Amino acid sequence: MRSGKLTKTGWITATSAIAVLILFACNLLKNHGPVSSAQLSTAQGSSGGIAHKTWTQYGGSADQSKYVELKEITKKNVNQLQVAWDYPTKDNQSYRFNPIVIDNVMYVLAKNNSLVALDVTSGKEIWIHANLNTASKRGLNYWESKDRKDRRLVFCVNNTLQEIDASTGKSILTFGNNGSVNLREDLGRDPATIFRATSSSPGHIFEDLIILGSSPGEGWFSAPGHLRAYNVITGKLAWVFHTIPHPGEFGYETWPKDAYKYVGGVNTWGEITVDEKRGIAYFPIGSPTYDYYGGDREGAGLFGNSLVALDARTGKRLWHFQTVHHDLWDFDVAAAPQLVTVRHDGKKVDAVAIATKQGFLFAFDRVTGESLWPIEERPVPVSEMPGEKSSPTQPFPTVLPAFSRQTITVADINPLMPQAEQEQWKKRITEAKSGLFYPLSDKYETITMPGANGGAIYGNTAANPVKGIVYVANMDKPSVYKLKKEEPPELRVPMSAEDTVRAAAVYLQNCMVCHGANKVGAAGPSLININTRVSFENFQTVVNLGKANMPSFLHIGDQSVIDLYKYLSNAQGRQGGRQAGFQQSGAATMPDGPVVASGGAPLPQAAQAAGFGRGPNNRTYPDGVVPPTVRYVDGSSTGYGLGYPYLLGPPWSSIVAYDLNTGKIKWNRPIGTDNKYGDGKQTGLPSGIQGKGMIVTSTGIVFATCLDGGIYAFDEDNGDLLWSTRLERVPEGIPAMYENNGQQYLVVCATGAVVDRSKYDADVPRRYMVFALPKKKK
Numbered sequence: 001m002r003s004g005k006l007t008k009t010g011w012i013t014a015t016s017a018i019a020v021l022i023l024f025a026c027n028l029l030k031n032h033g034p035v036s037s038a039q040l041s042t043a044q045g046s047s048g049g050i051a052h053k054t055w056t057q058y059g060g061s062a063d064q065s066k067y068v069e070l071k072e073i074t075k076k077n078v079n080q081l082q083v084a085w086d087y088p089t090k091d092n093q094s095y096r097f098n099p100i101v102i103d104n105v106m107y108v109l110a111k112n113n114s115l116v117a118l119d120v121t122s123g124k125e126i127w128i129h130a131n132l133n134t135a136s137k138r139g140l141n142y143w144e145s146k147d148r149k150d151r152r153l154v155f156c157v158n159n160t161l162q163e164i165d166a167s168t169g170k171s172i173l174t175f176g177n178n179g180s181v182n183l184r185e186d187l188g189r190d191p192a193t194i195f196r197a198t199s200s201s202p203g204h205i206f207e208d209l210i211i212l213g214s215s216p217g218e219g220w221f222s223a224p225g226h227l228r229a230y231n232v233i234t235g236k237l238a239w240v241f242h243t244i245p246h247p248g249e250f251g252y253e254t255w256p257k258d259a260y261k262y263v264g265g266v267n268t269w270g271e272i273t274v275d276e277k278r279g280i281a282y283f284p285i286g287s288p289t290y291d292y293y294g295g296d297r298e299g300a301g302l303f304g305n306s307l308v309a310l311d312a313r314t315g316k317r318l319w320h321f322q323t324v325h326h327d328l329w330d331f332d333v334a335a336a337p338q339l340v341t342v343r344h345d346g347k348k349v350d351a352v353a354i355a356t357k358q359g360f361l362f363a364f365d366r367v368t369g370e371s372l373w374p375i376e377e378r379p380v381p382v383s384e385m386p387g388e389k390s391s392p393t394q395p396f397p398t399v400l401p402a403f404s405r406q407t408i409t410v411a412d413i414n415p416l417m418p419q420a421e422q423e424q425w426k427k428r429i430t431e432a433k434s435g436l437f438y439p440l441s442d443k444y445e446t447i448t449m450p451g452a453n454g455g456a457i458y459g460n461t462a463a464n465p466v467k468g469i470v471y472v473a474n475m476d477k478p479s480v481y482k483l484k485k486e487e488p489p490e491l492r493v494p495m496s497a498e499d500t501v502r503a504a505a506v507y508l509q510n511c512m513v514c515h516g517a518n519k520v521g522a523a524g525p526s527l528i529n530i531n532t533r534v535s536f537e538n539f540q541t542v543v544n545l546g547k548a549n550m551p552s553f554l555h556i557g558d559q560s561v562i563d564l565y566k567y568l569s570n571a572q573g574r575q576g577g578r579q580a581g582f583q584q585s586g587a588a589t590m591p592d593g594p595v596v597a598s599g600g601a602p603l604p605q606a607a608q609a610a611g612f613g614r615g616p617n618n619r620t621y622p623d624g625v626v627p628p629t630v631r632y633v634d635g636s637s638t639g640y641g642l643g644y645p646y647l648l649g650p651p652w653s654s655i656v657a658y659d660l661n662t663g664k665i666k667w668n669r670p671i672g673t674d675n676k677y678g679d680g681k682q683t684g685l686p687s688g689i690q691g692k693g694m695i696v697t698s699t700g701i702v703f704a705t706c707l708d709g710g711i712y713a714f715d716e717d718n719g720d721l722l723w724s725t726r727l728e729r730v731p732e733g734i735p736a737m738y739e740n741n742g743q744q745y746l747v748v749c750a751t752g753a754v755v756d757r758s759k760y761d762a763d764v765p766r767r768y769m770v771f772a773l774p775k776k777k778k
Contacts, residue, residue: 064336072744084772096733111591127169176235179601213268225267239315251302270334270458286332295387295628319369325391342468355456359404373399383439451479484635503567531569645686653688667719693734709755
């Protein structure tokens with residue numbers, strides 16, 4: 001889309017704008033009844049119609065600002081914060097769980113994936129629902145009836161949607177089919193061919209609906225990432241929005257005619273934002289599959305890599321903006337859209353801003369979708385890969401500056417790395433192609449900056465909605481790619497040296513802590529010669545969904561799972577073996593404490609089916625579709641090209657504050673200290689804010705967590721560091737903040753890696769840590 005022009009790949013249509021205005025007018029007239037105390041996040045207040053005084057939802061409030069209007073913790077006393085109480089998880093799990101607080105109860109995931117209700121002042125256990133082994137590690141949703149007699153916790157587990165009574169901790173079996181909704185259904189494809197349909201993020205409650213995205217995977221023939229809403233009481237499907245349009249739907253012509261039958265992804269795996277006053281839901285939508293080669297998906301590919309605004313009640317599209325056309329770089333849009341009120345051209349404008357992996361921030365009128373500042377379609381290099389037709393242009397903001405570095409030259413090489421490595425990189429960079437939107441090739445390396453895990457992803461945005469300030473947690477992290485021809489995933493073929501390196505890296509990052517450096521077992525069982533005990537189908541099921549004490553690893557791609565299975569089978573793996581998967585002796589282990597239930601609702605037979613997704617129904621193209629003669633995949637030895645975190649010099653992670661009243665960056669500060677090259681200075685660190693989060697207070701403080709184990713408090717006005725503390729374990733996920741009996745609390749999920757590497761993992765407890773100011777003496 002060109003500045004000021006309405007097109008199908010960029011802006012809204014005129015009729016859509018009119019529909020939005022009509023929707024808004026109708027909502028103003030609608031009487032929604034009284035607001036209960038647990039629904040204060042939607043009550044009228046000074047913050048653009050929302051009083052941010054509770055943390056009853058994932059991300060704190062519907063607008064996902066992570067903003068709180070609580071007054072006790074200020075710039076002057078924040079340095080007095082101390083641990084008020086903590087709650088050990090008593091397991092070896094790493095959670096990225098954002099606690100929610102309802103009245104005087106906090107809900108957390110702990111004790112080997114058990115849902116635990118805690119007293120918010122003491123951490124005392126109220127009830128435990130044990131063994132929710134594949135529940136989303138990031139958080140859950142809360143809904144209550146207007147009379148507050150019906151209170152429900154809503155979450156995804158094992159490709160189903162389920163509910164638990166927030167008061168008793170027991171499954172609500174009147175919901176869905178005996179307590180669950182099969183998420184493999186309602187996607188327009190045979191459910192038996194869909195392996196992953198669950199949502200790794202909680203979704204969002206709006207009125208009596210639970211609105212969901214999904215994490216279907218990133219391989220060929222993954223499931224489509226259609227957006228869905230279900231009735232909270234019955235579990236009945238309320239609406240579906242096809243992110244890969246079906247015939248007759250808007251955007252259908254931006255794909256091959258049968259793409260809706262076989263293309264996957266185009267999903268919201270990050271955070272959903274809702275303007276509850278207007279009834280508009282904003283979805284950050286990811287890439288189509290396969291991510292790095294689009295020979296079977298010619299066209300711009302709406303609604304891939306887009307910000308999409310839908311009527312939250314009906315799922316009707318109101319407007320959209322596509323941040324990347326025909327994505328070839330895994331530039332998912334995943335960070336929460338931020339709702340702010342700004343002064344623009346002398347007028348008060350309710351805006352929405354979206355931060356992207358490629359380091360851009362785009363800002364729009366949240367009602368009409370009109371950009372606050374011009375956005376230009378600029379020419380970009382065109383792919384020379386066989387069968388590939390990349391987009392000749394991509395959108396660039398003209399006023400809002402980028403928050404991430406977007407180029408790599410010899411001058412950008414990290415001066416702190418050994419000289420020999422610097423010389424090697426000078427040669428590689430000189431011979432490679434680099435620059436934003438440079439297509440990948442099998443003839444040479446392509447260095448993309450930011451890379452697949454750079455820029456901003458989920459959890460990496462926050463805002464002061466009153467002042468119009470948006471905060472972006474940025475990662476300057478490149479990807480180094482080189483495509484290779486896809487080979488059939490035949491598990492009996494011995495691994496190449498390159499595949500072995502790739503699989504070893506996956507094992508080191510994800511498996512070694514539980515299964516040991518030699519794969520002989522530690523906290524988990526031995527994985528040596530896994531093919532003699534576990535079929536590949538069951539191996540992939542357990543890796544992706546988890547089982548018993550093992551968490552899910554949804555982020556590991558299909559090809560990496562294949563490589564890992566072969567690696568653990570000494571490169572002589574065979575399909576077949578026992579079909580039992582990872583066997584567990586006896587019944588599920590019960591944690592200590594007030595256990596009221598275990599395992600969630602019973603799964604219907606259809607939901608229990610393996611749904612592995614490698615059969616002919618969804619591993620081949622539909623009749624009438626001419627597939628590419630050759631397909632290409634990422635050939636980098638580390639997967640996603642992410643094996644070179646120190647290629648660039650510091651800073652590697654930072655917090656960037658945008659003033660959207662002016663369109664300028666207000667301040668930019670590194671966050672975190674790197675042990676390898678940081679020398680005790682705030683240089684940031686690679687992946688420093690990946691899977692972390694922020695909180696913004698009305699008293700002018702920006703809290704942020706970091707991979708170095710730190711909690712940091714920055715001055716909202718200038719980015720100066722007001723306070724920091726270093727935890728024994730890395731804090732994970734989005735922190736939370738709440739008030740109880742007049743005291744303000746900060747909660748972090750400190751369940752990540754041990755910060756001091758000289759300590760044994762078993763000697764450092766994983767826990768939720770609750771900070772507060774010292775209690776005043778009476």
